[in-house]
Amino acid sequence: xxxxxxxxxxxxxxGLILTVFMVAVILIGQFWTPYDPAEQNVAxxxxxxxxxxxxxxxxxxxxxFSRVMEGxxxxxxxxxxxxxxxxxxxILVGALTGxxxxxxxxxxxxxxxxxxxxxxxxxxxIILKVLDRPGKWTVIWVLAILFIPSxxxxxxxxxxxxxxxxxxxxxRLEGASPARIMALHILPNAFPVLLPAITIGFNNAVLAEASxxxxxxxxxxxxxxxxxxxxxxxxxxxxxLPWYALCVGGTIVLLILGFSLLAExxxxxxx
Amino acid sequence: MNKILEVKHVSASxxxxxxxxxxxxxxxxxxxxxxxLYEGEALGLVGESGSGKTTIARxxxxxxxxxxxxxxxxxxxxxxxxxxxxxxxxxxxxxxxxLEEPLKIYGKFDRAERxxxxxxxxxxxxxxxxxxxxxxxxxxxxxxxxxxxxxxLIVRPKLVIADEPVSALDVTIQAQILQLLDDxxxxxxxxxxxxxxxxxxxxxxxxxxxxxxKGVIVEDNTIDEIFDHPKHPYTRELVEASR
Amino acid sequence: xxxxxxxxxxxLATLLVxxxxxxxxxxxxxxxxxTILGTNATPEAVAELRAELxxxxxxxxRYFEWLGRFVTGDFGTSYIYRLPxxxxxxxxxxxxxxxxxxxxxxxxxxxxxxGVVSARNEGRWLDRFLTVFNQIVMAIPSFFVAILxxxxxxxxxxxxxxxxxxxxxxxxxxxxxxxxxPAISIALPRVAMTxxxxxxxxxxxxxxxxxxxxxARGMSRRTAMKAHALKNAMLPVITFLxxxxxxxxxxxxxxxxIFSVPGIGRLLMVSxxxxxxxxxxxxxxxxxxxxxxxxxxxxxxxxAFDPRMRS
Numbered sequence: 001x002x003x004x005x006x007x008x009x010x011x012x013x014x015g016l017i018l019t020v021f022m023v024a025v026i027l028i029g030q031f032w033t034p035y036d037p038a039e040q041n042v043a044x045x046x047x048x049x050x051x052x053x054x055x056x057x058x059x060x061x062x063x064x065f066s067r068v069m070e071g072x073x074x075x076x077x078x079x080x081x082x083x084x085x086x087x088x089x090x091i092l093v094g095a096l097t098g099x100x101x102x103x104x105x106x107x108x109x110x111x112x113x114x115x116x117x118x119x120x121x122x123x124x125x126i127i128l129k130v131l132d133r134p135g136k137w138t139v140i141w142v143l144a145i146l147f148i149p150s151x152x153x154x155x156x157x158x159x160x161x162x163x164x165x166x167x168x169x170x171x172r173l174e175g176a177s178p179a180r181i182m183a184l185h186i187l188p189n190a191f192p193v194l195l196p197a198i199t200i201g202f203n204n205a206v207l208a209e210a211s212x213x214x215x216x217x218x219x220x221x222x223x224x225x226x227x228x229x230x231x232x233x234x235x236x237x238x239x240x241l242p243w244y245a246l247c248v249g250g251t252i253v254l255l256i257l258g259f260s261l262l263a264e265x266x267x268x269x270x271x
Numbered sequence: 272m273n274k275i276l277e278v279k280h281v282s283a284s285x286x287x288x289x290x291x292x293x294x295x296x297x298x299x300x301x302x303x304x305x306x307x308l309y310e311g312e313a314l315g316l317v318g319e320s321g322s323g324k325t326t327i328a329r330x331x332x333x334x335x336x337x338x339x340x341x342x343x344x345x346x347x348x349x350x351x352x353x354x355x356x357x358x359x360x361x362x363x364x365x366x367x368x369x370l371e372e373p374l375k376i377y378g379k380f381d382r383a384e385r386x387x388x389x390x391x392x393x394x395x396x397x398x399x400x401x402x403x404x405x406x407x408x409x410x411x412x413x414x415x416x417x418x419x420x421x422x423x424l425i426v427r428p429k430l431v432i433a434d435e436p437v438s439a440l441d442v443t444i445q446a447q448i449l450q451l452l453d454d455x456x457x458x459x460x461x462x463x464x465x466x467x468x469x470x471x472x473x474x475x476x477x478x479x480x481x482x483x484x485k486g487v488i489v490e491d492n493t494i495d496e497i498f499d500h501p502k503h504p505y506t507r508e509l510v511e512a513s514r
Numbered sequence: 515x516x517x518x519x520x521x522x523x524x525x526l527a528t529l530l531v532x533x534x535x536x537x538x539x540x541x542x543x544x545x546x547x548x549t550i551l552g553t554n555a556t557p558e559a560v561a562e563l564r565a566e567l568x569x570x571x572x573x574x575x576r577y578f579e580w581l582g583r584f585v586t587g588d589f590g591t592s593y594i595y596r597l598p599x600x601x602x603x604x605x606x607x608x609x610x611x612x613x614x615x616x617x618x619x620x621x622x623x624x625x626x627x628x629g630v631v632s633a634r635n636e637g638r639w640l641d642r643f644l645t646v647f648n649q650i651v652m653a654i655p656s657f658f659v660a661i662l663x664x665x666x667x668x669x670x671x672x673x674x675x676x677x678x679x680x681x682x683x684x685x686x687x688x689x690x691x692x693x694x695x696p697a698i699s700i701a702l703p704r705v706a707m708t709x710x711x712x713x714x715x716x717x718x719x720x721x722x723x724x725x726x727x728x729x730a731r732g733m734s735r736r737t738a739m740k741a742h743a744l745k746n747a748m749l750p751v752i753t754f755l756x757x758x759x760x761x762x763x764x765x766x767x768x769x770x771x772i773f774s775v776p777g778i779g780r781l782l783m784v785s786x787x788x789x790x791x792x793x794x795x796x797x798x799x800x801x802x803x804x805x806x807x808x809x810x811x812x813x814x815x816x817x818a819f820d821p822r823m824r825s
Binding site for chain 1: 528539540543649650652653654655657658661662664665668669676677760761763764765767768771772782783786787798801802805806809
């Protein structure tokens, strides 16, 4: 068992370091990048990675690293709001259904079940394509709503478990309102379980945004995100510019890996 | 003496769900239970598990969704002390928060007054101000039960229902907690409804005892009468077992 | 039996609601007339085309007419191409299904032995390697797996040429060979997830009392796992694989675009853009039936594996 304990913190540590590093670089990229991401340089077209250009340059001579720093910001921005809105609404739905039970529980969970039966990425692709209004906020709203059921399920289980505890009976006896019990008495106890779920939400949001934008139904053409850059890079794959696609894709992988290791570590620490 | 609680002809039952091979059954848990509780009195409620003693407590506290009969409260905010001090305190919160929460819900006290009352109550139950920042997981069983008592008394209730409050504790700690409950009764003029299966524990705290068996009160008398002249065979059995 | 009938009824009801919702969605966002005629069309021309396509009638009339035909197996006619939807779907549907099923088969065939091996070697270097490797593979989206495969096998090793899709009608062998890479792309992330799931599930099962008793009676760890743990450990994995089969169909819609496989994914995207409602409806119904079917099969399999659930 000592063995697995060692591994536990290892996942958490690596995940934390990777996530903090990625988020830091992306945040810096919103204010400063090595080159102007939009600046074209005909003399430095399609270069392989070097010290001057960490990820090389694209077919127009733009520095890929600078563009990734900027574009990953859009991806992270979307992921942040998707998780914020989706988890807030999901935890609320889970709290209401779990704590109150009854008909509210039955109806809301039935709706959640039917949404989750369908792969959320498929639903997102269809809805975004039907809406036909590419842009950050469209992606955020659609994904946030589709993410609600997964958060609601985790939250509901915790509320059902915790509401049976004696200290909750005592809080009711003290005259605490249901809202107060849900927010102040139960939520802090549900947090150790909600935290890994929220972290895995970031993982899924980055993946979903990248998929949407890769297919061209996500962000608009003027908003560079990792998915859109990868679909752009894919066109230059066969013409011998693999670095572009590899670096953009690698960034997506590192971002997702950081969040997934963090979630795994948090989950293992709980046990 | 003034009544603080009146329980009149309370009956309760629940229906077990019928499965494929069993018909649904009506299980009677309380049958025509009546008793009064007076100001400043410590009333013991004794019986084996399944005798309905916890059900009557739940009915008094309003946790039982359905019962027949009438329960009249002559005081506000009856409080409850649980048997298991490990589950009675919110593990995510500090002792200070746990004690402040009832004051926040009821009171019109400001922050300074709340703090003053918390410290006073902690001292009453034999804990110092430092415990405010501790979490339940950092406390021993006895300390937790002291915090539970403080949390129950901080809103100055008149009636406290204690459900086996010492049965989860060591014998030496039991004596300390019983002494504390007795002291608090004098200090705040409390009435106790003290639920227990242990006659010895009841003897140390209570003035009067109700003996219950299978949802029915079989005997209701003063503690001395119960011990010296038990009338019902079941009471005799319990008294014999405690010697 | 009653259980199965009830399930089927729920599935049919869901299909009805879903089909109506998608019909209504297009009612709100507009019809294909502008797509066909352009924005400069005269009102007369627009009205004429509407009448011709039957779009001048109310939503309900059109919906029930569509429904009436759909249940008899008539998927209708495309607004844009004026071709029977069935014919348009035919080969594309086969391609997508083959891709999804190949991916699914790969995921099952690779993940289950790996999961068992990993659990059997718990704590040893092989298990640790697989655990770390898994965590990394899970972080690679299938569309990036596709790009990596193209770079490695297409550009570096020159084993296949991206974009040279061969129809199964021309050469089944070449078709399957070409489909192998897209199938790996959708399978790989699922392989990692399923392997991890199975490993955890087996190890949890090994901790349970009945397996420990078997140990105590002198049964080896290996036999105990085979005799008891594996069967019970498969239960959650079956449900997970069903979710996987549904997700893989979604994944194949993305992947077929990268590998230029003519499947229903591209047709769906184009048809939504053109507001070609009959085509979209047909594809959505197919996707929904697939999703519900895999869940249904997984429930029946779960019951077969777990006698406690039968009742």
